[in-house]
Amino acid sequence: MSNTGLEEGAIGFLSVYPRSRTSWFQQLLSLIYFEEHRKGIGNLETVDRVPFFEYNFRKMDFVERPSPRLFATHLPYYLVPRGLKNKKGKIIYIYRNPKDVTCSYFHFSKNVTLQVTSSFEEFMEQFLEGKAKGEESQFRYRLGTLHCHKSLFNIQFLMYEEMKKDLKGSLSKVCKFLGKELSEEEMDSIVRQATFQNMKYDPRANYKNIIKTRYGLEAKGHFLRKGTIGDWKNHMTVEQNERFDKIFQRKMKDFPLKFIWDMNEE
Structure with missing residues (x-):
């Protein structure tokens, strides 16, 4: 029998910057921890299995949630629950190259939330200056x-x-970190169900119902758009790319984690 992973009552947090594929990892955690989700016999959406800590769409009582208590969040460091700073619970932080984040954020803000009317060039400048939708920039x-x-x-x-x-x-790395043991068959099932195309058309994972509830029928785009690496090349001019690189290098010059900018990059 598979181990449950996480200590009894412990909290697991998925922490990401917006448009860094939060929904993908919500689906992965749902498939890892909930057999009925993995076997397709449960219709509970991923946003209910791994709810956002700060938004609480469903008005859940988080204290009463059974173990394992899994959450997603976009909260910055200084707002996370105090217990996490004492290593009470585990955090998985997903990060994505900021050029693709900028492009994804632009389309999401323009077509889904309808909060942007500017051009991509104007949006990129707002992002680099830390003013995109009131957020601080990806870099700081x-x-x-x-x-x-x-x-x-x-x-x-x-x-x-x-x-x-x-x-x-x-997936193997995540399961090892969480202390979750899965069979080879379970691993293959998760990988198969977690592909971008399968998720895009899975009503449990594609946020279609949330978009309709929160943003209404005016929303034109899909929550899951492309999911590719290097889409920024279809948006940025040579000049914009050079400006982005200049600011990125200045603000992240001492940052130890690497980024991948192109699908063919090792």
Whole structure:
């Protein structure tokens, strides 16, 4: 029998910057921990199995949630629950190259939430200046600060692009960190169900119902759009890319984690 993973009553947190594939990992955690989700005999959506800590769409009583208590969050370092800084619970932080994040964020804000009317060029400038939708920038936001304070947390950093290239290898790494043992058959089932195309058309995982509830019928786009690596090349001009690189190098020059910018990059 598979181990349950996480200590009894412990909390697991998935922490990401917006548009870094939160929904993908919510699906992965749902498939890892809930057999009925994996076998397709439960219709509970991933946002209910791994709810957002700060949004609480369903008005849940988080204290009464049974173990394992799994949450997703976009909260910055200084707002996370105090217990996490004492290593009470485990954190998985998914990070993605910020050029693709910018492109994904632009389309999401323009077509789904309808909060952007500017061009991509204007949006990119807002993002680089830390003004996109009122958020701090990718560079000085959650990733850099959290990594600087990683000794306070029981945390695993995971790159989205590595997951995209080797999902099964990344899944093995996650299960080891969580203390969750799965059979080879269960692993293969999770990998198969967690592909981008399968998720895009899975009503449990694609956020279609949430979009309809929160943003209404005016929303034109899909929560899951492309999920590719290097889509920024279809949006940025040479000049915009050079400006992005200049600011990135200045703000992240001492950052130890690597980024992958292209699908063919090792």
